[in-house]
Structure formats: C-alpha cells, structure tokens
Amino acid sequence: MPPRRAHRLRTAAGTVTVLAAALLVPTADASVAAAPAALAVPAPDIPLANVKAHLADLQAIANANGGNRAHGKPGYKASIDHIKAKLDAAGYTTAVQQFTYNGLTGYNLIADWPGGDPGQVLMSGAHLDSVASGAGINDNGSGSAAVLETALAVSRAALQPTKHLRFGWWGAEELGLVGSKHYVNTLPTTERAKIAGYVNLDMVASPNPGYFVYDDDPALEKVFKDYYAGLGVPTEIETEGDGRSDHASFKNAGIPVGGLFTGASRLKTSAQAQKWGGTAGIAFDRCYHSSCDTSANISDTALDRNSDALAHAVWTIGTEVALPPGPSFENTTDVTVPDNTTVTSPITVSGVGGSAPATLKAAVDIKHTWRGDLVIDLLAPDGTAYRLKNSSSSDSADNVLATYTVNASSEAADGVWKLRVQDVATYDTGYIDSWKLTF
Ligand code: DTR
Numbered sequence: 460m461p462p463r464r465a466h467r468l469r470t471a472a473g474t475v476t477v478l479a480a481a482l483l484v485p486t487a488d489a490s491v492a493a494a495p496a497a498l499a500v501p502a503p504d505i506p507l508a509n510v511k512a513h514l515a516d517l518q519a520i521a522n523a524n525g526g527n528r529a530h531g532k533p534g535y536k537a538s539i540d541h542i543k544a545k546l547d548a549a550g551y552t553t554a555v556q557q558f559t560y561n562g563l564t565g566y567n568l569i570a571d572w573p574g575g576d577p578g579q580v581l582m583s584g585a586h587l588d589s590v591a592s593g594a595g596i597n598d599n600g601s602g603s604a605a606v607l608e609t610a611l612a613v614s615r616a617a618l619q620p621t622k623h624l625r626f627g628w629w630g631a632e633e634l635g636l637v638g639s640k641h642y643v644n645t646l647p648t649t650e651r652a653k654i655a656g657y658v659n660l661d662m663v664a665s666p667n668p669g670y671f672v673y674d675d676d677p678a679l680e681k682v683f684k685d686y687y688a689g690l691g692v693p694t695e696i697e698t699e700g701d702g703r704s705d706h707a708s709f710k711n712a713g714i715p716v717g718g719l720f721t722g723a724s725r726l727k728t729s730a731q732a733q734k735w736g737g738t739a740g741i742a743f744d745r746c747y748h749s750s751c752d753t754s755a756n757i758s759d760t761a762l763d764r765n766s767d768a769l770a771h772a773v774w775t776i777g778t779e780v781a782l783p784p785g786p787s788f789e790n791t792t793d794v795t796v797p798d799n800t801t802v803t804s805p806i807t808v809s810g811v812g813g814s815a816p817a818t819l820k821a822a823v824d825i826k827h828t829w830r831g832d833l834v835i836d837l838l839a840p841d842g843t844a845y846r847l848k849n850s851s852s853s854d855s856a857d858n859v860l861a862t863y864t865v866n867a868s869s870e871a872a873d874g875v876w877k878l879r880v881q882d883v884a885t886y887d888t889g890y891i892d893s894w895k896l897t898f
Pocket residue numbers: 598599632633661662697699700701703704720723
C-alpha cells in the first residue's frame with residue numbers, strides 16, 4: 460500500500476482562547492510573522508445523566524429482546540434503530556451499512572455532522588453489539604452511549620468544527636471486529652485517506668475501573684493524557700489492546716488511532732488500586748462477557764470521566780484552527796566543522812518576549828559527510844543544552860537536514876541562542892549551512 464500522506468493529528472498546544480497577533484518589527488537577520496497560537500474551542504461537560512439514560516434504553520432493548528443485543532439478534536437491530544433515530548432528530552446525516560457474517564445480517568451505523576473540512580475527518584466510534592450471554596451494558600453500551608451523547612452535544616452546540624466530524628457504531632465486534640473491518644475495507648482508498656484519526660471507546664465504565672489510554676497515535680494519546688492530567692487522574696498505557704477492538708481495523712489501514720479503556724477480565728493490582736481506588740485482586744469488570752453485564756455493572760465516575768474525555772478530544776482536535784508559524788530567526792552564515800572539533804553558530808532573538816514555546820522548532824541544515832560523526836545541541840540563552848542529535852557509528856549517510864521540536868517553555872525567548880555542533884569521530888568534515896528557530 461503506498462505510504463499514506465502524513466495525516467498526523469495536530470492538537471492545540473494548550474487550549475488557547477486568545478489569538479496572539481502582535482506583528483513583530485523585522486530585525487536584520489530575521490523574518491517575522493504574527494505571534495503563533497493554536498486555537499481550540501473548550502468542550503462542554505457531557506451530562507452523566509444523559510449517558511446513563513442511553514444505557515437504560517439499551518438495557519430495556521435487551522430485556523425486550525431475549526436478554527441480549529448480539530449480532531444477528533433482534534436486540535442488535537433495535538439498538539441500531541434507537542441510536543439512528545436520535546441522531547436523525549439531532550441533524551446528523553446517517554447511513555446504515557449492512558454486512559453478512561455467519562449467515563446473519565449485521566449493521567454499522569455511520570453519522571456525519573454536516574460541515575468541517577471534508578479532507579480532514581475526525582471519527583469516533585464504539586461497537587454496539589453485545590455477546591449473546593447478556594445485555595453488554597459496559598461492553599459496550601458504555602462506549603456506544605458516550606459516543607452518542609458526545610455527538611448529541613455537538614448538535615446542541617451547533618458546533619462548526621474545522622475538521623469534519625463522523626461517528627460510528629459497529630456490529631459484530633465480538634465476533635472479530637467484523638463490522639469495523641467491513642467499513643474500513645469497503646471504504647474507497649480516497650475516502651480512507653481523509654480520515655485524520657479514529658478514536659475508539661470499548662468498555663469505558665468498568666465497575667472496578669482503571670484509566671487506560673491507547674498509545675498508538677501520539678497526538679491522540681496526548682489529548683487524552685492531558686485531559687486526565689487536568690483531572691489529576693493518573694493514566695496507564697493500554698497494553699492488552701492491540702488488535703482487541705475496532706481501532707485495529709483502522710490502524711491496519713494506516714489511520715492514526717487512539718482511545719480509552721477501563722479494563723476487562725484482568726485483575727486490578729495493588730498499585731493500581733492505590734492510584735485509582737477500587738479493589739485490588741479482582742477484575743476491572745467481573746461481569747465481562749457475562750449475563751451480569753447490566754446497568755448495575757457500571758462505574759458512574761468512569762463513565763462520566765470518559766464521556767467528558769471523548770468530548771475534550773473531539774472539540775480540541777475537531778475545532779483546532781491551525782495558524783501560520785510564529786516568528787522565526789535564521790542564521791545563514793556558513794560555519795566550518797573541522798574534524799574532532801566543536802563549533803557554535805549564534806542567533807539573536809529579540810522582540811518575542813516571555814517564554815519560548817513547548818514546541819520550539821529548530822531547523823538545521825548541515826553539510827557533512829558521514830553525519831554519524833555529529834552531536835548537535837541547541838543552547839538556550841542561559842546556556843541550557845537541549846540535545847537535538849546524538850552521534851552514531853552506523854549512520855553513514857551524508858548531511859543533516861532536519862527540524863527538531865524542543866520543549867523550551869522554561870527558557871526566556873529573547874537572547875542569544877546557539878547551535879552547537881561537535882564532530883566526535885575522525886575523518887569526514889563539513890559545515891553548518893544554515894539554521895532557523897521558529898517560535
Ligand atoms: N475485545 C474487547 C474487550 C477488550 C479487551 N482488551 C481490550 C483492550 C482495549 C479495548 C477493548 C478491549 C471486547 O470484548 O469487546
């Protein structure tokens with residue numbers, strides 16, 4: 460499959476509500492532009508009562524249909540119809556996609572919120588089917604209800620996102636990610652390439668909850684970890700997830716994925732009970748795939764937190780306004796790098812003020828045979844060194860043409876920054892051609 464166009468999701472560097480637009484006065488060796496800032500609209504609170512009401516509806520559907528909402532059973536189709544009706548009433552463009560598995564008809568529900576960049580789709584989803592043994596309220600009514608209420612919150616807000624928002628509810632996940640695989644595999648390649656990211660919620664309200672974040676796409680992982688950090692709730696990386704839920708269908712197609720999980724049949728450790736509360740030595744969800752996975756099998760706190768976390772991700776990524784890069788300063792004077800020698804090249808930064816950003820970009824252009832000889836550091840005005848590149852006895856390629864991102868938020872922006880280049884191996888020399896700092 461040809462490499463996908465980089466579709467990395469970029470997130471707001473902190474939710475900034477004011478656009479810093481001071482135009483800086485150009486200096487001799489600098490090109491400047493409006494001060495940079497990334498904008499994102501803060502998400503609303505997702506009412507727990509609304510999410511729980513959806514769970515009560517799904518429980519009622521199971522009760523009225525043989526006690527489950529499994530693939531091929533009437534309870535599943537009733538679940539699809541119930542959610543579709545709410546989304547149609549909320550102004551979504553919905554579609555029910557059929558597929559056949561084990562000789563039974565399955566259904567996916569896709570809901571598109573009108574507007575946003577059709578070339579940048581942020582999708583959130585959850586599997587709606589249960590196992591045959593029960594109502595599947597945590598697995599996965601919880602994820603389905605959280606995604607539904609987030610979609611309804613988008614409608615209530617009449618949100619006008621910059622990305623196009625799409626939501627999905629998958630069939631037959633319990634039989635092997637069947638519905639989501641069908642969706643991804645039947646999506647035209649051109650449409651698949653437009654999906655900038657997929658967020659998966661599968662089991663997000665386990666009664667003895669852990670707070671796990673998928674560690675697939677860094678941007679999506681960061682959004683969720685930042686959200687939980689703001690709550691003061693520690694998170695762990697989801698380690699048993701690879702291939703275990705619908706995000707795998709998207710990841711296998713090269714789409715950036717992320718998601719949340721509160722645990723299944725694994726036992727909560729003492730250390731986890733220390734950080735999260737709950738009970739060590741018993742499963743995160745003792746009713747996993749059992750008939751007791753009912754409305755009583757829910758942690759309200761976990762359901763509330765994960766519903767709000769999803770909304771935070773949808774609003775943060777879905778409404779981000781990418782602004783032009785910030786002020787930049789460049790030094791194009793060649794500086795020779797002799798063998799086994801250390802040299803520096805200065806850039807004087809002025810007029811920026813305040814602290815340097817957490818995403819300070821250092822673009823470096825060094826002509827040098829066998830670049831593995833080189834160690835490269837960025838020196839802040841106070842002398843603090845930030846390692847950009849280590850030496851390598853195996854990297855025989857020539858030249859360094861790279862942009863490094865440095866968290867320089869503890870440094871004053873204005874002052875003399877230096878690029879320090881050390882040639883640490885005999886033979887091969889070169890020169891600094893140019894380098895640039897963008898704030
Ligand atoms: N396979 C899911 C439950 C599950 C187990 N491990 C993970 C990790 C991440 C998400 C989900 C899961 C199911 O039974 O639906």
